[in-house]
Amino acid sequence: MKNKKILKTITLLMVFVLTFSILSGCIRKKENQNEKISDSNDTEAEVNYPMTVKDDFGNEVKIEKLPMRIISLAPSHTEILFKLGLGDRVVGVTNYCDFPKEAKEKEKIGDLMNINVEKIIELEPDLVIQYGEGKEEINNQIRQAGIALLSYEPESIQEVIDLIKEIGKITGAQRAAELTTIEMTSKRDYIIEKVKDAKKPKVFYEVWDDPLMAAGPGSFIDELITLAGGENIAKDAKGKYPQFSLEKLIERNPQVYLGAKEEGKTVEQIKTREGYEIIDAIKNDRVYLLEPNIISRPGPRIVDGLEIMAKTIHPELFK
Known part of the structure; x- marks a missing residue:
């Protein structure tokens, strides 16, 4: 019985040693592969010029x-x-x-x-x-x-992602570009999935107030509103940043009213404009001013802008 216990212990030790050796080999092999990838990227960056x-x-x-x-x-x-x-x-x-x-x-x-x-x-x-x-x-x-x-x-999140890859290639920063774009794509896809089954409230984004201008089709804001689970009431306007009449604003009656944080503009100022009192967004206190450098700047933080937009339109989904 004692010999059996000793044999069992030795067997377990051998299995442990063998397993450790295999794992070590795999890890070493992966490290070598990573070194080769690194070398390959460096070489690629060198041979790509001019x-x-x-x-x-x-x-x-x-x-x-x-x-x-x-x-x-x-x-x-x-x-x-x-x-x-x-x-x-x-x-x-x-x-x-x-x-x-x-x-x-x-x-x-x-x-x-x-x-x-x-x-x-x-x-x-x-x-x-x-x-x-x-x-x-x-x-x-x-x-x-x-x-x-x-x-x-770039005029969309995907075009920003493509540009980051392009600049990474030009500057020899392919690896950083790949990691950045993977992170951006994952965040974008997560948000889209989060809001996909939610009801789409009607949204208006004020680009300028005098004259009133909207974020129209083809603009970054239009894409963000759509991906964030909203319906842009200016989606059929002519141009990216068209003038938008008060009559049309009232007729289409947005449930969420958005604008950019800027000097001299406040939520209260918007809510007290003449004629605005009958708009649902005003009546239900759904007027928000967002950080423009994140919302509309076509760089790596544009997916953070999408997240802000989604949380603003659908706060109930991000509690």
């Missing part, structure tokens, strides 16, 4: 080498670069680039409407990334200085 990139406006731009000095001409692009761990490579930003806080410490080159081209050239960037098509005269000056210029204008 690379030719086509931006959102069909411009084919040759990137001669890994960009080490980058200027961002839009707050959203600045957020992407910092999110990908490229903050130390950013040498210039606009006056409105305020997130993350480190971006405020970078050299300022003006803003989208008043760009200091001389300052850009003085900073000797390898790459300039702007939002929208830009001004032809300024674009030509940047290109004539031998600086690569890329223009992007």
Whole structure:
């Protein structure tokens, strides 16, 4: 009996040792694979240069080498670069680039409407990334200085995700881009699933108050309202940010009234406007002012904007 106990103990020890050896081997193998993946990414980043990139406006731009000095001409692009761990490579930003806080410490080159081209050239960037098509005269000056210029204008969450991957490829930050976009996609899909069976209240988003302007079809806000489980009452308007009459607002009678936090605008101010007292959103105290830099800035935080929108429209689902 004693011999059997000893044999059983030895057998268990052997199983434990064998199992540990197998697990160790698997772990070591996975670590080696990860090292190979890392090496592969590094190699890929090296051999991809020079690379030719086509931006959102069909411009084919040759990137001669890994960009080490980058200027961002839009707050959203600045957020992407910092999110990908490229903050130390950013040498210039606009006056409105305020997130993350480190971006405020970078050299300022003006803003989208008043760009200091001389300052850009003085900073000797390898790459300039702007939002929208830009001004032809300024674009030509940047290109004539031998600086690569890329223009992007994402108009949906998916296009932001695609842009992050693109910037990751261009800058050699593929891994960070992949992790970022996986996180964004997961959050977006979770929220969509959360609200999919909820009743869709009628929503109005005020872009401007005098004249009254709405977030129309094709705008970021329109997509956020829809994905967050609401019905945008301006979804059939002409243009992304159309004028919207008081008569139509009253006729369509939104149940949720949204706007952006800004100086001089308050919920009480909106609620006391002439004619608004018969709107359901006013009567039921469902007027909200949201953080514009999160709600409408097409960068990595746009899924946080979606979450804010969903919690505002459907607070009952996020208790």
